[in-house]
Amino acid sequence: MLRKYLATATALVLTMRPTRRADGRLRPAARALVWSAALTAVLVAVVLVSATIGPVSLTLPTVAKAALNAVGVPTSVGVSLGGLSAFGLTLPMPTVKAEYTYLFDFPVDRTGEVIVRRIRLPRIVLGAVVGFALASAGTVMQGFFRNPMADPSIIGVSSGAAVGAVATIALSISGPFGLQLSAFLGAILTAFAVYLIATENGHTPVATLLLAGVAVQTFLGAVTSYLLLHAGEDLEQAIYWMMGNLENAAWDEVAVTVPVAVAGFLVLLAYARDLNVLLLGEEDAHTLGIEVERTKRVLLAVSSVVTAAAVAVAGVIGFVGLVVPHMMRLVVGPDHRVLLPVSAIAGAAFLVATDTVARAGTFPGGTLPVGIVTAALGAPFFLYLLRTREVHSL
Amino acid sequence: MSPGLPGPLAALLPIVESGSGSASDTEAAVDDGAAPSDPSAVSDASGASDSDIPGAHGTPAARADDALIDVRDVVASYGDTPVLEGVSLSVAPGEFVGLVGPNGAGKTTLLKTINGVVAPDAGSVRVAGEDVHALSSRAASRRVATVPQDTTLAFEFPVADVVEMGRTPYHGRLTSDPAAAAVVERALERTETAQFRDRTVGSLSGGERQRVVLARALAQETPALLLDEPTGSLDVNHQIRTLELVRDLVETEGTAALAAIHDLDLAARFCDRIAVLADGDCLAIGPPAEVVTRDRLRTAFDADAAVLSNPVTGTRSVTPFPSTVDLNCRVHVAGSGPAAARALATLSAAGATVTAGVLPAGDVAATVAADLGVETVTAPPFSPVDAAAEAAARDALADAAVVVLAGAAPPSVRALVRDHACLVRTGAPADAARSDGAEDSVDTIATSPVDTVAETVREVAADRADRE
Numbered sequence: 001m002l003r004k005y006l007a008t009a010t011a012l013v014l015t016m017r018p019t020r021r022a023d024g025r026l027r028p029a030a031r032a033l034v035w036s037a038a039l040t041a042v043l044v045a046v047v048l049v050s051a052t053i054g055p056v057s058l059t060l061p062t063v064a065k066a067a068l069n070a071v072g073v074p075t076s077v078g079v080s081l082g083g084l085s086a087f088g089l090t091l092p093m094p095t096v097k098a099e100y101t102y103l104f105d106f107p108v109d110r111t112g113e114v115i116v117r118r119i120r121l122p123r124i125v126l127g128a129v130v131g132f133a134l135a136s137a138g139t140v141m142q143g144f145f146r147n148p149m150a151d152p153s154i155i156g157v158s159s160g161a162a163v164g165a166v167a168t169i170a171l172s173i174s175g176p177f178g179l180q181l182s183a184f185l186g187a188i189l190t191a192f193a194v195y196l197i198a199t200e201n202g203h204t205p206v207a208t209l210l211l212a213g214v215a216v217q218t219f220l221g222a223v224t225s226y227l228l229l230h231a232g233e234d235l236e237q238a239i240y241w242m243m244g245n246l247e248n249a250a251w252d253e254v255a256v257t258v259p260v261a262v263a264g265f266l267v268l269l270a271y272a273r274d275l276n277v278l279l280l281g282e283e284d285a286h287t288l289g290i291e292v293e294r295t296k297r298v299l300l301a302v303s304s305v306v307t308a309a310a311v312a313v314a315g316v317i318g319f320v321g322l323v324v325p326h327m328m329r330l331v332v333g334p335d336h337r338v339l340l341p342v343s344a345i346a347g348a349a350f351l352v353a354t355d356t357v358a359r360a361g362t363f364p365g366g367t368l369p370v371g372i373v374t375a376a377l378g379a380p381f382f383l384y385l386l387r388t389r390e391v392h393s394l
Numbered sequence: 395m396s397p398g399l400p401g402p403l404a405a406l407l408p409i410v411e412s413g414s415g416s417a418s419d420t421e422a423a424v425d426d427g428a429a430p431s432d433p434s435a436v437s438d439a440s441g442a443s444d445s446d447i448p449g450a451h452g453t454p455a456a457r458a459d460d461a462l463i464d465v466r467d468v469v470a471s472y473g474d475t476p477v478l479e480g481v482s483l484s485v486a487p488g489e490f491v492g493l494v495g496p497n498g499a500g501k502t503t504l505l506k507t508i509n510g511v512v513a514p515d516a517g518s519v520r521v522a523g524e525d526v527h528a529l530s531s532r533a534a535s536r537r538v539a540t541v542p543q544d545t546t547l548a549f550e551f552p553v554a555d556v557v558e559m560g561r562t563p564y565h566g567r568l569t570s571d572p573a574a575a576a577v578v579e580r581a582l583e584r585t586e587t588a589q590f591r592d593r594t595v596g597s598l599s600g601g602e603r604q605r606v607v608l609a610r611a612l613a614q615e616t617p618a619l620l621l622d623e624p625t626g627s628l629d630v631n632h633q634i635r636t637l638e639l640v641r642d643l644v645e646t647e648g649t650a651a652l653a654a655i656h657d658l659d660l661a662a663r664f665c666d667r668i669a670v671l672a673d674g675d676c677l678a679i680g681p682p683a684e685v686v687t688r689d690r691l692r693t694a695f696d697a698d699a700a701v702l703s704n705p706v707t708g709t710r711s712v713t714p715f716p717s718t719v720d721l722n723c724r725v726h727v728a729g730s731g732p733a734a735a736r737a738l739a740t741l742s743a744a745g746a747t748v749t750a751g752v753l754p755a756g757d758v759a760a761t762v763a764a765d766l767g768v769e770t771v772t773a774p775p776f777s778p779v780d781a782a783a784e785a786a787a788r789d790a791l792a793d794a795a796v797v798v799l800a801g802a803a804p805p806s807v808r809a810l811v812r813d814h815a816c817l818v819r820t821g822a823p824a825d826a827a828r829s830d831g832a833e834d835s836v837d838t839i840a841t842s843p844v845d846t847v848a849e850t851v852r853e854v855a856a857d858r859a860d861r862e
Contacts, residue, residue, distance in 0.1 A: 286535075289536070289562045292534070
């Protein structure tokens with residue numbers, strides 16, 4: 001059943017490419033809206049179908065009602081200080097508390113509602129946010145580096161997150177959001193370090209950045225391996241985190257990740273036109289009025305934060321940020337004003353779908369980390385597109 | 395894909411050109427001060443735009459303080475390699491200046507210091523009265539647009555989108571420039587790229603792509619336009635059309651254009667002034683007729699060239715020869731027709747002090763001799779050589795170390811030269827056959843094809859010097 005849905009969704013996406021005609025071409029904003037609306041519909045469908053799948057089979061109406069009942073509007077937001085203890089120190093750590101008003105109250109089977117709201121939806125929504133964040137950052141990084149192999153982690157964000165997370169696991173640091181926070185900090189610090197290494201006299205050549213990223217990733221890989229050697233009985237947990245999974249998703253994580261991802265995405269979207277011009281090369285971009293170095297700093301910083309937020313809650317999920325932007329570029333073309341929102345929503349749908357496979361797939365020893373599924377499904381589909389659409393450049 | 399205006403745009407255009415368009419143009423002009431927003435607005439109300447551009451008096455012979463582009467003592471380097479060593483140059487509004495010079499002379503670097511890409515180590519670059527390097531790149535790109543030599547074009551973008559990127563300095567972060575559609579349409583039409591509007595840049599040929607980049611620069615609507623080898627990959631037709639377009643911009647809209655051009659003939663034909671750049675230094679700047687000279691080309695390019703006047707365009711035409719021989723002697727060329735013309739040009743390019751005669755007035759060789767500044771004895775065509783001409787010719791012959799008899803020569807001319815000690819015969823056998831069977835009456839010491847006449851003359855002159 002799932003395969004059928006996925007195939008239908010794919011066919012829908014591929015056949016809806018609007019033809020370009022001199023006297024009928026939609027403006028980029030309109031194209032972005034049309035495509036986003038279509039893909040949002042696909043995303044909602046994927047979310048609802050995904051929520052029906054699991055050890056307990058639920059019907060679509062039950063899921064739809066339960067999901068609508070879960071739609072809440074925050075009425076008050078408060079920040080309280082919690083604490084994170086590490087190495088005997090307690091670091092202050094703000095926690096966001098919000099009160100929600102729920103809009104709907106459909107009569108629904110109680111068990112079904114609990115399963116949907118408490119178990120399946122948090123994971124599905126978190127998957128959607130993570131996919132959204134990774135695909136946005138991946139789109140921006142591919143444009144930024146003018147390199148089709150660029151992904152959100154190209155400047156070492158994921159490696160940094162891995163060091164942070166594995167250190168937390170191996171050294172048994174605890175605290176609210178301890179694992180996520182240290183992964184996030186590791187990611188941000190790494191991105192910042194790579195940027196500093198590659199910058200000279202206020203200029204950050206893209207090629208230097210790329211190579212510095214590769215070198216730092218290699219180094220951090222060594223650090224992670226060393227920490228793993230000393231992880232002892234925590235080894236399995238650490239490895240599992242590094243494979244990328246949404247196993248322990250909860251609404252708290254959603255509440256922290258959504259604002260970061262959405263705010264970051266909006267900033268990136270505001271820079272979509274600049275990103276298009278940057279594709280012409282930095283000198284041309286400068287003569288066309290782009291403040292090249294400042295724009296590069298903004299794009300790098302924001303996409304690193306967005307990626308770090310995703311990686312912190314879901315571990316290293318590869319391939320979403322690499323493949324989804326490519327798939328969408330084949331469909332909607334290279335204009336980032338259209339490509340960025342479309343990729344982001346497609347990334348959300350893609351990760352929800354692949355995580356559904358991960359949840360539903362039974363194999364000896366438990367469930368499958370979603371990172372394995374994204375790579376296993378994404379790569380062949382990408383190769384199929386590559387061979388059939390004859391696209392060989394960015 | 396139908397050519398011509400798309401429906402919605404066609405509907406828009408009249409409105410834009412008459413009423414609302416000029417309102418938004420005024421806003422843009424007020425917003426920036428320097429950039430004329432719509433070319434039509436500029437030509438309609440040139441008085442208003444002149445007040446925006448300092449010194450827009452349209453006098454091609456620019457004084458530095460009238461200049462729209464004013465480069466003073468600019469020093470620039472790539473790392474430790476000095477590229478520009480104190481270059482000064484200015485371009486007035488309504489003036490087209492060509493930048494010529496050998497490879498590696500620093501032409502591209504000079505253009506990059508003007509558009510703000512390369513920061514000079516010393517000196518100043520002002521465009522429309524502002525120091526380019528103190529401006530934001532947004533403000534700079536409203537003053538100066540660049541057609542780069544090669545562009546990493548994002549190949550999957552449609553042509554219209556690439557041209558629209560020229561409006562980048564007029565867009566807000568979240569808002570779009572309202573004039574963009576009309577300006578882009580105009581730029582597409584002026585560069586004859588409108589028919590490619592919806593094709594991706596990657597599907598175009600190199601020359602078509604270059605015109606797209608030119609359209610992008612036009613869409614920037616700047617008072618200054620820089621072009622780096624704009625005709626580099628264009629066919630002859632589009633070379634001319636592109637330069638005509640630049641000329642048109644310069645004349646109708648008061649654009650200050652500066653173009654690096656390799657083709658000296660094209661530069662001389664289209665530019666008001668030419669600047670010769672060599673070894674990071676500006677050797678000369680002035681009208682083509684003054685600047686494009688054999689001596690200067692020799693200094694700048696290390697190549698011998700015959701600088702003639704193109705009879706069709708009336709502008710300078712440069713025929714370069716590989717620099718192999720350096721003649722320091724006086725050579726007299728007798729004979730007429732194309733062979734004599736070629737001998738004159740070759741010998742002149744090789745550095746000889748050339749005299750010619752007796753030539754029938756109006757002969758191709760006489761025209762070439764006049765262009766080359768060769769001292770020439772002429773006689774009216776189809777009439778015998780008179781006494782005065784004969785005396786003048788004898789004087790020239792007496793001073794010449796070597797005499798070259800090239801092409802067809804009447805018996806009177808052959809009689810004049812036959813006694814000279816060093817007589818070289820050049821020209822195709824056909825020329826000899828035409829000389830009414832009297833060839834054997836001339837005693838030559840060497841014969842040479844016209845291509846190598848300079849080498850032969852050098853050998854003959856050297857022999858003569860040895861003998862004396």
